[in-house]
Amino acid sequence: MNTTNREAGKQAPGFEPVAVASIKPVPYEDAHEVLEEHERETERELVMTLLDISDTTFKGSGRGLRSVHAKSHGLLHGELRVLDLPLPYAQGLFAVPKTYSALIRLSTTPGDLLDDKVSTPRGFALKVVGVDGERLPGSQDAQTQDFLLVDGPAFLAPTAHQFLGSLKLLASTTDKLPKLKRAVSAVLRGTEKIIEAAGGESGALKGLGGHPETHILGATFFSQVPFLYGLNIAKWQIAPVSPGLLALKDVPVDLSGTADGLRAAVVEHFATQGAEWELRVQLCTSLESMPIEDATVPWPESESPFVPVARITVPPQAAWNETRSVEMDDGLSFSPWHGLAAHRPLGSINRVRQQAYASSALARSSRGRCPVHEP
Protein backbone atom coordinates (compact mmCIF):
# COMPACT_ATOMS: atom_id res chain seq x y z
CA MET A 1 0.00 0.00 0.00
CA ASN A 2 1.30 3.42 -0.90
CA THR A 3 0.82 5.74 2.06
CA THR A 4 3.19 8.46 0.85
CA ASN A 5 0.49 11.08 0.27
CA ARG A 6 -1.08 10.54 3.64
CA GLU A 7 2.22 10.63 5.54
CA ALA A 8 3.42 13.74 3.74
CA GLY A 9 0.01 15.44 3.98
CA LYS A 10 0.02 15.68 0.16
CA GLN A 11 -3.12 15.15 -1.85
CA ALA A 12 -4.11 13.18 -4.92
CA PRO A 13 -4.43 15.07 -8.22
CA GLY A 14 -7.74 16.90 -8.38
CA PHE A 15 -7.84 17.75 -4.68
CA GLU A 16 -8.60 21.31 -3.58
CA PRO A 17 -6.22 21.67 -0.60
CA VAL A 18 -8.31 24.40 1.07
CA ALA A 19 -11.52 22.42 0.80
CA VAL A 20 -10.02 19.22 2.20
CA ALA A 21 -8.21 20.92 5.07
CA SER A 22 -11.38 22.66 6.25
CA ILE A 23 -13.68 19.62 6.12
CA LYS A 24 -14.75 18.44 9.59
CA PRO A 25 -17.07 15.49 8.93
CA VAL A 26 -19.81 14.56 11.38
CA PRO A 27 -19.09 11.17 13.03
CA TYR A 28 -22.00 8.78 12.33
CA GLU A 29 -24.20 7.70 15.23
CA ASP A 30 -27.19 5.33 15.10
CA ALA A 31 -29.33 8.11 16.61
CA HIS A 32 -28.88 10.13 13.37
CA GLU A 33 -31.28 7.74 11.60
CA VAL A 34 -34.95 7.95 12.55
CA LEU A 35 -37.40 5.22 11.47
CA GLU A 36 -40.36 6.67 9.60
CA GLU A 37 -43.80 5.94 11.04
CA HIS A 38 -45.13 2.64 9.58
CA GLU A 39 -41.88 2.17 7.63
CA ARG A 40 -42.28 -1.63 7.35
CA GLU A 41 -45.80 -1.18 5.92
CA THR A 42 -44.50 1.40 3.40
CA GLU A 43 -41.73 -1.00 2.41
CA ARG A 44 -44.25 -3.81 1.87
CA GLU A 45 -46.48 -1.57 -0.29
CA LEU A 46 -43.48 -0.37 -2.31
CA VAL A 47 -42.40 -3.96 -2.96
CA MET A 48 -45.93 -4.91 -4.09
CA THR A 49 -46.29 -1.83 -6.33
CA LEU A 50 -42.91 -2.51 -7.96
CA LEU A 51 -43.82 -6.16 -8.53
CA ASP A 52 -47.12 -5.04 -10.11
CA ILE A 53 -45.12 -2.94 -12.59
CA SER A 54 -42.87 -5.85 -13.62
CA ASP A 55 -45.88 -8.23 -13.82
CA THR A 56 -47.55 -5.76 -16.21
CA THR A 57 -44.48 -5.41 -18.43
CA PHE A 58 -43.94 -9.20 -18.38
CA LYS A 59 -47.50 -9.72 -19.64
CA GLY A 60 -46.94 -7.11 -22.37
CA SER A 61 -43.43 -8.04 -23.51
CA GLY A 62 -42.77 -11.59 -22.29
CA ARG A 63 -39.56 -10.30 -20.73
CA GLY A 64 -38.47 -10.08 -17.13
CA LEU A 65 -37.74 -6.36 -16.82
CA ARG A 66 -36.61 -4.18 -13.92
CA SER A 67 -39.67 -2.57 -12.34
CA VAL A 68 -37.90 0.78 -12.79
CA HIS A 69 -34.88 1.65 -14.97
CA ALA A 70 -35.98 -1.09 -17.39
CA LYS A 71 -34.31 0.31 -20.52
CA SER A 72 -30.52 0.28 -20.85
CA HIS A 73 -28.60 2.60 -23.17
CA GLY A 74 -25.04 1.47 -22.48
CA LEU A 75 -23.60 -1.74 -20.97
CA LEU A 76 -19.94 -1.10 -20.32
CA HIS A 77 -16.86 -2.93 -19.08
CA GLY A 78 -14.11 -0.79 -17.52
CA GLU A 79 -12.16 -0.23 -14.35
CA LEU A 80 -12.22 1.89 -11.23
CA ARG A 81 -8.97 3.24 -9.78
CA VAL A 82 -9.08 4.40 -6.16
CA LEU A 83 -6.85 7.47 -5.72
CA ASP A 84 -4.22 7.87 -3.03
CA LEU A 85 -6.28 9.87 -0.54
CA PRO A 86 -5.82 11.67 2.76
CA LEU A 87 -8.17 11.08 5.69
CA PRO A 88 -11.11 11.48 6.09
CA TYR A 89 -11.56 10.50 2.41
CA ALA A 90 -9.42 7.34 2.74
CA GLN A 91 -12.15 5.11 4.24
CA GLY A 92 -14.12 1.98 3.27
CA LEU A 93 -13.54 1.01 -0.38
CA PHE A 94 -11.42 4.14 -0.73
CA ALA A 95 -9.03 3.38 2.18
CA VAL A 96 -6.31 2.01 -0.10
CA PRO A 97 -5.30 3.03 -3.65
CA LYS A 98 -6.17 0.06 -5.86
CA THR A 99 -7.60 -0.73 -9.30
CA TYR A 100 -10.72 -2.90 -9.67
CA SER A 101 -12.66 -4.12 -12.68
CA ALA A 102 -16.04 -2.40 -13.03
CA LEU A 103 -19.35 -2.87 -14.84
CA ILE A 104 -21.62 0.04 -15.78
CA ARG A 105 -25.27 0.05 -16.83
CA LEU A 106 -26.72 3.31 -18.19
CA SER A 107 -30.51 3.50 -18.04
CA THR A 108 -33.59 5.72 -17.95
CA THR A 109 -36.09 5.58 -15.09
CA PRO A 110 -39.41 4.06 -16.33
CA GLY A 111 -40.29 0.39 -15.83
CA ASP A 112 -41.37 0.00 -19.45
CA LEU A 113 -39.29 0.12 -22.64
CA LEU A 114 -40.43 3.49 -23.95
CA ASP A 115 -39.39 5.43 -27.04
CA ASP A 116 -36.51 7.71 -25.94
CA LYS A 117 -38.63 10.69 -27.04
CA VAL A 118 -40.39 10.18 -23.68
CA SER A 119 -37.41 11.84 -22.10
CA THR A 120 -36.86 10.81 -18.46
CA PRO A 121 -34.01 11.01 -15.90
CA ARG A 122 -30.89 9.02 -16.67
CA GLY A 123 -29.39 6.38 -14.33
CA PHE A 124 -25.78 5.28 -13.84
CA ALA A 125 -25.27 1.92 -12.08
CA LEU A 126 -21.71 0.93 -11.25
CA LYS A 127 -20.57 -2.45 -9.93
CA VAL A 128 -17.01 -2.63 -8.60
CA VAL A 129 -15.76 -6.22 -8.58
CA GLY A 130 -13.25 -7.96 -6.24
CA VAL A 131 -13.87 -5.87 -3.12
CA ASP A 132 -12.72 -7.25 0.26
CA GLY A 133 -14.11 -6.35 3.68
CA GLU A 134 -17.04 -6.82 6.08
CA ARG A 135 -20.26 -7.07 4.04
CA LEU A 136 -23.76 -5.65 4.32
CA PRO A 137 -26.57 -8.02 5.40
CA GLY A 138 -27.89 -9.93 2.38
CA SER A 139 -24.71 -9.53 0.34
CA GLN A 140 -22.29 -11.63 2.41
CA ASP A 141 -21.49 -14.04 -0.43
CA ALA A 142 -20.45 -11.40 -2.96
CA GLN A 143 -17.31 -9.33 -3.46
CA THR A 144 -18.88 -6.29 -5.08
CA GLN A 145 -19.63 -2.67 -4.24
CA ASP A 146 -22.49 -1.11 -6.21
CA PHE A 147 -23.21 2.60 -6.70
CA LEU A 148 -26.56 3.77 -8.11
CA LEU A 149 -26.97 7.34 -9.27
CA VAL A 150 -29.40 9.51 -11.23
CA ASP A 151 -28.67 12.75 -13.10
CA GLY A 152 -30.23 15.17 -10.61
CA PRO A 153 -28.94 16.35 -7.22
CA ALA A 154 -32.06 15.48 -5.19
CA PHE A 155 -34.69 12.72 -4.96
CA LEU A 156 -38.29 13.62 -5.82
CA ALA A 157 -39.69 12.73 -2.37
CA PRO A 158 -38.30 13.38 1.12
CA THR A 159 -39.18 9.99 2.59
CA ALA A 160 -40.13 6.47 1.52
CA HIS A 161 -43.79 7.03 2.45
CA GLN A 162 -44.10 10.10 0.21
CA PHE A 163 -42.30 8.32 -2.64
CA LEU A 164 -44.88 5.52 -2.50
CA GLY A 165 -47.56 7.97 -3.72
CA SER A 166 -45.53 8.96 -6.83
CA LEU A 167 -44.68 5.34 -7.57
CA LYS A 168 -48.34 4.33 -7.48
CA LEU A 169 -49.06 7.04 -10.08
CA LEU A 170 -46.23 5.73 -12.27
CA ALA A 171 -47.43 2.13 -11.84
CA SER A 172 -50.90 3.06 -13.08
CA THR A 173 -49.41 4.31 -16.39
CA THR A 174 -47.05 1.36 -17.05
CA ASP A 175 -47.40 -0.12 -20.54
CA LYS A 176 -50.32 2.19 -21.32
CA LEU A 177 -50.68 4.58 -24.21
CA PRO A 178 -47.08 5.04 -25.39
CA LYS A 179 -48.15 7.67 -27.97
CA LEU A 180 -49.85 9.73 -25.30
CA LYS A 181 -46.72 9.45 -23.13
CA ARG A 182 -44.64 10.86 -25.99
CA ALA A 183 -47.02 13.82 -26.36
CA VAL A 184 -47.13 14.47 -22.60
CA SER A 185 -43.34 14.25 -22.49
CA ALA A 186 -43.02 16.97 -25.16
CA VAL A 187 -45.33 19.30 -23.20
CA LEU A 188 -43.49 18.61 -19.93
CA ARG A 189 -40.11 19.34 -21.52
CA GLY A 190 -41.44 22.79 -22.44
CA THR A 191 -42.69 23.35 -18.88
CA GLU A 192 -39.36 22.15 -17.42
CA LYS A 193 -37.48 24.63 -19.64
CA ILE A 194 -39.61 27.47 -18.25
CA ILE A 195 -38.97 26.33 -14.67
CA GLU A 196 -35.23 25.99 -15.31
CA ALA A 197 -35.09 29.43 -16.97
CA ALA A 198 -36.50 30.78 -13.71
CA GLY A 199 -33.67 29.07 -11.81
CA GLY A 200 -35.58 25.99 -10.65
CA GLU A 201 -35.68 22.29 -11.43
CA SER A 202 -38.57 19.89 -10.99
CA GLY A 203 -37.67 16.25 -10.34
CA ALA A 204 -41.34 15.29 -10.61
CA LEU A 205 -41.76 16.80 -14.12
CA LYS A 206 -38.50 15.27 -15.33
CA GLY A 207 -39.59 11.88 -13.99
CA LEU A 208 -42.80 12.01 -16.02
CA GLY A 209 -41.03 12.79 -19.30
CA GLY A 210 -39.94 16.42 -18.95
CA HIS A 211 -36.19 15.72 -18.97
CA PRO A 212 -34.29 17.64 -21.68
CA GLU A 213 -33.36 15.44 -24.67
CA THR A 214 -29.64 15.59 -23.90
CA HIS A 215 -26.78 13.10 -24.40
CA ILE A 216 -26.55 10.66 -21.47
CA LEU A 217 -22.71 10.67 -21.63
CA GLY A 218 -22.54 14.41 -20.86
CA ALA A 219 -24.56 14.06 -17.64
CA THR A 220 -23.40 14.30 -14.02
CA PHE A 221 -24.98 11.73 -11.70
CA PHE A 222 -25.81 11.90 -7.96
CA SER A 223 -26.59 9.32 -5.26
CA GLN A 224 -29.19 11.81 -3.92
CA VAL A 225 -29.34 9.86 -0.65
CA PRO A 226 -26.58 9.35 1.96
CA PHE A 227 -24.37 6.40 2.86
CA LEU A 228 -22.08 5.50 5.68
CA TYR A 229 -18.53 6.48 4.78
CA GLY A 230 -16.43 4.55 7.28
CA LEU A 231 -16.88 6.58 10.46
CA ASN A 232 -18.71 9.39 8.60
CA ILE A 233 -21.62 10.04 6.24
CA ALA A 234 -21.45 10.89 2.52
CA LYS A 235 -23.26 11.29 -0.79
CA TRP A 236 -21.72 10.29 -4.16
CA GLN A 237 -21.41 11.99 -7.51
CA ILE A 238 -20.11 10.64 -10.84
CA ALA A 239 -19.00 13.37 -13.24
CA PRO A 240 -17.55 13.26 -16.76
CA VAL A 241 -13.89 14.32 -16.95
CA SER A 242 -12.47 13.13 -20.30
CA PRO A 243 -12.63 15.79 -23.07
CA GLY A 244 -14.88 13.57 -25.23
CA LEU A 245 -17.49 13.38 -22.45
CA LEU A 246 -17.18 17.04 -21.40
CA ALA A 247 -17.95 18.00 -25.00
CA LEU A 248 -21.32 16.20 -24.65
CA LYS A 249 -22.58 18.22 -21.65
CA ASP A 250 -26.13 19.44 -22.38
CA VAL A 251 -25.73 18.46 -26.06
CA PRO A 252 -29.08 17.50 -27.62
CA VAL A 253 -29.36 13.99 -29.12
CA ASP A 254 -31.09 13.37 -32.43
CA LEU A 255 -34.01 11.16 -31.42
CA SER A 256 -35.91 11.40 -34.70
CA GLY A 257 -36.61 8.27 -36.70
CA THR A 258 -35.68 5.81 -33.94
CA ALA A 259 -37.08 4.71 -30.59
CA ASP A 260 -33.55 4.05 -29.28
CA GLY A 261 -31.72 7.29 -30.02
CA LEU A 262 -29.95 7.45 -26.64
CA ARG A 263 -28.51 3.94 -27.03
CA ALA A 264 -27.45 4.70 -30.62
CA ALA A 265 -25.58 7.80 -29.40
CA VAL A 266 -23.75 5.79 -26.70
CA VAL A 267 -22.82 3.01 -29.15
CA GLU A 268 -21.56 5.60 -31.64
CA HIS A 269 -19.35 7.25 -28.99
CA PHE A 270 -17.71 4.02 -27.78
CA ALA A 271 -17.14 2.73 -31.32
CA THR A 272 -14.17 5.13 -31.57
CA GLN A 273 -13.57 6.66 -28.11
CA GLY A 274 -13.22 5.72 -24.47
CA ALA A 275 -14.50 7.65 -21.45
CA GLU A 276 -13.40 8.78 -18.02
CA TRP A 277 -15.53 9.81 -15.06
CA GLU A 278 -14.60 10.87 -11.56
CA LEU A 279 -16.33 9.28 -8.59
CA ARG A 280 -16.60 12.06 -6.01
CA VAL A 281 -17.62 12.11 -2.36
CA GLN A 282 -19.37 14.85 -0.39
CA LEU A 283 -18.90 14.40 3.36
CA CYS A 284 -21.66 15.49 5.73
CA THR A 285 -20.33 18.33 7.92
CA SER A 286 -23.66 19.50 9.42
CA LEU A 287 -26.78 17.47 10.22
CA GLU A 288 -28.91 20.65 9.98
CA SER A 289 -28.00 21.70 6.42
CA MET A 290 -27.22 18.12 5.26
CA PRO A 291 -30.10 16.00 6.55
CA ILE A 292 -30.08 12.19 6.41
CA GLU A 293 -33.85 11.67 6.48
CA ASP A 294 -34.91 14.23 3.80
CA ALA A 295 -33.79 13.12 0.33
CA THR A 296 -35.12 16.28 -1.37
CA VAL A 297 -32.35 18.47 0.12
CA PRO A 298 -29.17 18.74 -1.97
CA TRP A 299 -26.31 19.19 0.50
CA PRO A 300 -24.70 22.63 0.04
CA GLU A 301 -21.44 22.32 -1.88
CA SER A 302 -20.30 25.62 -0.35
CA GLU A 303 -20.09 23.80 3.00
CA SER A 304 -18.65 20.50 1.73
CA PRO A 305 -17.60 20.08 -1.92
CA PHE A 306 -17.66 16.87 -3.94
CA VAL A 307 -14.06 15.60 -3.78
CA PRO A 308 -12.67 13.07 -6.31
CA VAL A 309 -11.87 9.70 -4.71
CA ALA A 310 -11.65 7.42 -7.77
CA ARG A 311 -11.44 7.42 -11.58
CA ILE A 312 -13.63 5.26 -13.77
CA THR A 313 -12.07 4.42 -17.14
CA VAL A 314 -13.87 2.72 -20.00
CA PRO A 315 -12.02 1.87 -23.25
CA PRO A 316 -13.68 1.94 -26.70
CA GLN A 317 -15.97 -1.10 -27.08
CA ALA A 318 -19.30 -2.39 -28.38
CA ALA A 319 -21.35 -0.49 -25.79
CA TRP A 320 -24.65 -2.33 -26.33
CA ASN A 321 -25.53 -5.61 -28.06
CA GLU A 322 -27.75 -8.62 -27.38
CA THR A 323 -24.92 -10.62 -25.75
CA ARG A 324 -24.20 -7.78 -23.32
CA SER A 325 -27.93 -7.34 -22.73
CA VAL A 326 -28.28 -11.00 -21.66
CA GLU A 327 -25.20 -10.64 -19.45
CA MET A 328 -25.98 -7.29 -17.82
CA ASP A 329 -29.68 -6.44 -18.29
CA ASP A 330 -30.84 -9.91 -17.32
CA GLY A 331 -27.90 -11.51 -15.49
CA LEU A 332 -26.97 -8.65 -13.15
CA SER A 333 -28.66 -6.75 -10.40
CA PHE A 334 -27.30 -3.50 -8.99
CA SER A 335 -28.38 -2.52 -5.47
CA PRO A 336 -27.19 -0.01 -2.87
CA TRP A 337 -27.31 -2.99 -0.48
CA HIS A 338 -24.63 -4.91 -2.45
CA GLY A 339 -21.48 -3.79 -0.74
CA LEU A 340 -19.37 -3.15 2.31
CA ALA A 341 -20.74 -2.55 5.81
CA ALA A 342 -18.56 0.59 5.72
CA HIS A 343 -20.94 2.00 3.05
CA ARG A 344 -24.32 1.04 4.56
CA PRO A 345 -27.20 2.95 2.89
CA LEU A 346 -28.75 5.51 5.29
CA GLY A 347 -32.17 7.15 5.65
CA SER A 348 -35.73 5.89 5.05
CA ILE A 349 -35.50 5.94 1.23
CA ASN A 350 -32.36 3.83 1.42
CA ARG A 351 -33.63 1.47 4.11
CA VAL A 352 -36.70 0.42 2.09
CA ARG A 353 -34.53 -0.07 -1.01
CA GLN A 354 -33.05 -3.26 0.48
CA GLN A 355 -36.23 -5.35 0.01
CA ALA A 356 -37.33 -3.47 -3.13
CA TYR A 357 -34.19 -4.31 -5.14
CA ALA A 358 -33.95 -7.88 -3.84
CA SER A 359 -37.56 -8.73 -4.72
CA SER A 360 -37.42 -7.00 -8.13
CA ALA A 361 -34.26 -8.94 -9.02
CA LEU A 362 -35.73 -12.22 -7.74
CA ALA A 363 -38.95 -11.73 -9.75
CA ARG A 364 -37.14 -11.08 -13.03
CA SER A 365 -34.47 -13.75 -12.49
CA SER A 366 -36.73 -16.65 -13.50
CA ARG A 367 -38.25 -14.64 -16.38
CA GLY A 368 -34.98 -13.54 -17.95
CA ARG A 369 -32.56 -15.01 -20.48
CA CYS A 370 -29.99 -15.55 -17.69
CA PRO A 371 -30.53 -15.97 -13.94
CA VAL A 372 -29.52 -12.95 -11.85
CA HIS A 373 -26.16 -13.49 -10.15
CA GLU A 374 -23.21 -11.56 -8.76
CA PRO A 375 -20.04 -11.70 -10.88
Ligand code: HEM
Ligand atom coordinates in the same frame (compact mmCIF):
# COMPACT_ATOMS: atom_id res chain seq x y z
C1 HEM B 1 -37.52 4.29 -2.20
C2 HEM B 1 -36.76 4.65 -3.23
C3 HEM B 1 -36.35 3.71 -4.33
C4 HEM B 1 -36.88 2.50 -4.69
C5 HEM B 1 -38.06 1.76 -4.04
C6 HEM B 1 -36.12 2.01 -5.82
C7 HEM B 1 -36.34 0.80 -6.45
C8 HEM B 1 -35.62 0.30 -7.52
C9 HEM B 1 -35.79 -0.99 -8.11
C10 HEM B 1 -36.81 -2.04 -7.66
C11 HEM B 1 -34.92 -1.11 -9.14
C12 HEM B 1 -34.74 -2.31 -10.08
C13 HEM B 1 -33.89 -3.36 -9.39
C14 HEM B 1 -33.66 -4.61 -10.19
O1 HEM B 1 -34.62 -5.22 -10.70
O2 HEM B 1 -32.50 -5.04 -10.30
C15 HEM B 1 -34.17 0.13 -9.19
C16 HEM B 1 -33.19 0.42 -10.10
C17 HEM B 1 -32.40 1.55 -10.04
N1 HEM B 1 -32.48 2.57 -9.14
FE1 HEM B 1 -33.76 2.74 -7.62
N2 HEM B 1 -35.16 2.93 -6.13
C18 HEM B 1 -35.25 3.98 -5.25
C19 HEM B 1 -34.44 5.09 -5.19
C20 HEM B 1 -33.36 5.31 -5.99
C21 HEM B 1 -32.41 6.39 -5.84
C22 HEM B 1 -32.43 7.43 -4.73
C23 HEM B 1 -31.50 6.25 -6.85
C24 HEM B 1 -30.30 7.10 -7.15
C25 HEM B 1 -30.32 8.42 -7.12
C26 HEM B 1 -31.87 5.09 -7.64
C27 HEM B 1 -31.22 4.65 -8.75
C28 HEM B 1 -31.50 3.48 -9.44
C29 HEM B 1 -30.77 3.05 -10.61
C30 HEM B 1 -29.62 3.77 -11.30
C31 HEM B 1 -31.34 1.83 -11.00
C32 HEM B 1 -30.95 0.96 -12.18
C33 HEM B 1 -30.02 -0.14 -11.71
C34 HEM B 1 -29.60 -1.04 -12.83
O3 HEM B 1 -29.14 -0.53 -13.88
O4 HEM B 1 -29.72 -2.27 -12.67
N3 HEM B 1 -33.00 4.54 -7.09
N4 HEM B 1 -34.61 0.97 -8.21
